[in-house]
Amino acid sequence: MKKKAVMVTVFFGFILLSSTIMITLPGIMPPSDETEMTVTGTPADNFPDDQRAQFCGSSTPKSTAFIQEYSIPTLCTNPLAIVADYDGNVWFTETNTGNLAKFDPRTETFTEYENPSWPPGGRSMMWGIDYAPDGTVWYTDETYDSVWKFSTLDETYSRLSYPSEGDSLPQKLQIHGSQIIVNDFTGNKITFLDPNQSEEDVNYLSIPSPVDDSVTADFAVDVDDNVWFTNWLFQQGGVLVKFDQNAYFDSVSNSGENYLPLLDFIEIYQLPPELLTPNGSVVSNDGTIWLADTTTSYFFNFDPVTEKFTQYVTSDPLPSTYGNQTGIVKTPISRPYWIETDEQDRIVFNAQTANNISVMDPKSQTLVEYHVPSKNPNWGDCDPGTGLMLADCGLAQIFDFTIDGEKIWFTEWVENNIGVVDTSVPLPIEIQFESNSIDLAPGGKKHFNFIVSPKSQNDLMGVSLVMSTTHDFLNVELENHSPKTFQLDSDGPRPIHTSIIASEDAVPGTYKILLGAQSTDVAVSKFVTVKIE
DSSP: OOOOOSOOEEEOOOTTSSSOOEEEOTTSSOOOTTSOOOOOSSGGGGSOHHHHHHHHOOOOOOBOSSEEEEEOSSTTOOEEEEEEOTTSOEEEEETTTOOEEEEETTTTEEEEEOOTTSOTTOOOOOOOEEEOTTSEEEEEETTTTEEEEEETTTTEEEEEEOOOSSOOOEEEEEEETTEEEEEETTTTEEEEEOTTOOSSSOOEEEEEOSSTTOEEEEEEEOTTOOEEEEEEETTTEEEEEEEOHHHHHHHHHHHOOSOOOGGGGEEEEEOOTTOOOEEEEEEOTTSOEEEEETTSSEEEEEETTTTEEEEEEOOOOOHHHHOOSSSOOSSOOOOEEEEEEOTTOOEEEEEGGGTEEEEEETTTTEEEEEEOOOOBGGGTTOOTTTTOOOTTOSBOOOOOEEEETTEEEEEETTTTEEEEEETTSOOSEEEEESOSEEEEOTTOEEEEEEEEEEOSSSOEEEEEEEEEESSTTEEEEESTTOOSEEEEOTTSOEEEEEEEEEOTTOOSEEEEEEEEEEOSSEEEEEEEEEEEO
């Protein structure tokens, strides 16, 4: 296998910058002769000494009441895509080794399967993974333009080359019925693959995206087999695309042609201007499309019936995620990345730069944000070079997750851990609104009260309020000089009195404001609907 002599670019949304940017993934290219390299005999040797703390992490697992982490035995694997099989085992890819690994939650043991076809020192971001009913694990590999199949029965790897003209980046992967679907992020296409083909005879069908020179991001399949995906230009917005694959493939079969005009089988919806980087997408059971925006703290839903988007917002990242020792971070953002639904039709997403796994219930309009305890200080403004490093500062770079019942498994790319959120654990806080919606006129102001109630027998120290809005012309202010941080006593609820204000330039429409409370390990909030006439 010949490695491409190119620099692999990945969306990381580095915390010190104001927007998501493309950065080169260190370790892809060989280090220069001047770089100091201490040979350890581990995958850490793929990095020079001065990058190992940043990309290999501490490998020290931590836990909270809601999250348990597990350290991968091999150092510096950079775990990425993750999926659970039908027996509850968790499978994940390793960027820095080319291997697939399995974690058995019952015995809490790891098994790493060496890939004999992987070149020494090879590295690849392997973003997409899925488990098939026949016991095979399929995943993407962007460095070598490949789709890999691993048989869990005989523990063998098979590599299928991915169609490329030198610009491909096979990203997310989903097994849907008798086909495998892959989005080609930079190759700007959706690809369909028959999983029953052999390595020697691989046929793909690639559907080009309708927007030239854009990227084709994550996709979702609805109950009618329509494929929904986004095309967008960096920092310039884009479109949501609905592709009627059944009508397309039926027409191709009946016409005798290999291809038909794509525009006859797609519908295109302009994304709202606030939605700039829709990486993740999913379809909920009611047919609503949900999109995660990695440039902001926003996530959106789209109703195909009304053709309207609704914008939601997360809480602000905790200061420990970005540090801000230099004061450079003026407006920290959470960067929702991938997004899925669970068995209860809740929306789950990883907020990359908040170090959170978040669960939103559309029915109750409640958002629960679980804070992951492990952090790597080299990914925040934690000043690691002075010895004055903030305790518990930085990011674990949680780049993927998978849902298995009430458990949400995730990978920590720069801490060499995997972890699990147990959503069945009772929450320590409950939020009650006096009303779920209010009406305002531009320049208007209304009181809005809610109650933060303890749900545990212990006092909660250092509880802080969550008050997040989606637009600058909407604001929430505490009344009567009330503190934003307080102790929540176990023997009584705490009423919160606020004013919701619309500025004179407020645009008429329907908006969401997030109100709630944040403890050390979890934030519990609800959305109030604000209608501006």
